[in-house]
Amino acid sequence: MTYKTTKENIDWQQVSDILRRSGLSDHTVKEQETIFTNSYAVVFVYHKETLVGVGRALSDGVCQAAIYNIALEEEFQGNGTGKKLINLLLDQVKGQNVILYTHPRTVALYEKMGFRRSKTAMCIYSGSEESRSFMEREGFLLPEKYRFVDEYGREDMMR
Incomplete structure (x- = not known):
């Protein structure tokens, strides 16, 4: 797996497709580009040349951050790839309070990573x-x- 934390040279169609397949967003390709480009932190996960996961965080850069749009193709779930994706986002907002917006079915997964319900x-x-x-x-x-x-x-x- 390759993890990228920059916004350059991203195939926004692939980002849009992953989020749509995950049931997280049906924004257009152009909207996804705007959403991720305007985000404070991003992670893009590649298997060979194919984008298989995405995530982003909003932040003031000092004390508050929020994580959104964590999506990982199903065949790459359960092997630590998602955990690394989250940890790379957390590294980019280190020292800040972090809110995670997730699907109710994934609450237990994030609790295992140290997140607590509020x-x-x-x-x-x-x-x-x-x-x-x-x-x-x-x-x-x-x-x-x-x-x-x-x-x-x-x-x-x-x-």
Whole structure:
């Protein structure tokens, strides 16, 4: 495997294809180029000449970062390639607090790498009603007004 952490000479069609096959994004090739080019940190994983994995992070470069769009072709999963991809992103944002946005099915994988779930992460989702329903069904979004068990009855949660 070859890992690249620069944005030059990238086949953006391959990036778009991997993200689409992974079910993570259906943005156009040009949009993916903009998304990754504007990201603070990137990792592209190659098997021979073929792009097989991608990942990116947004950051202020000092104290806060967020990891997105981790995608790895299925045949390369489970052999440490994804872990190395994540570690290369983490190296690029070393010393910063990192939020990871992932699919609910991969939470346990990231917990093994030291990530912890957060009760206080919030989001405003700007997708269509159809894509929002998908996000709710898949478990990306908790139901509106959802409260964790230890929050019931707390006055500050009633507002």
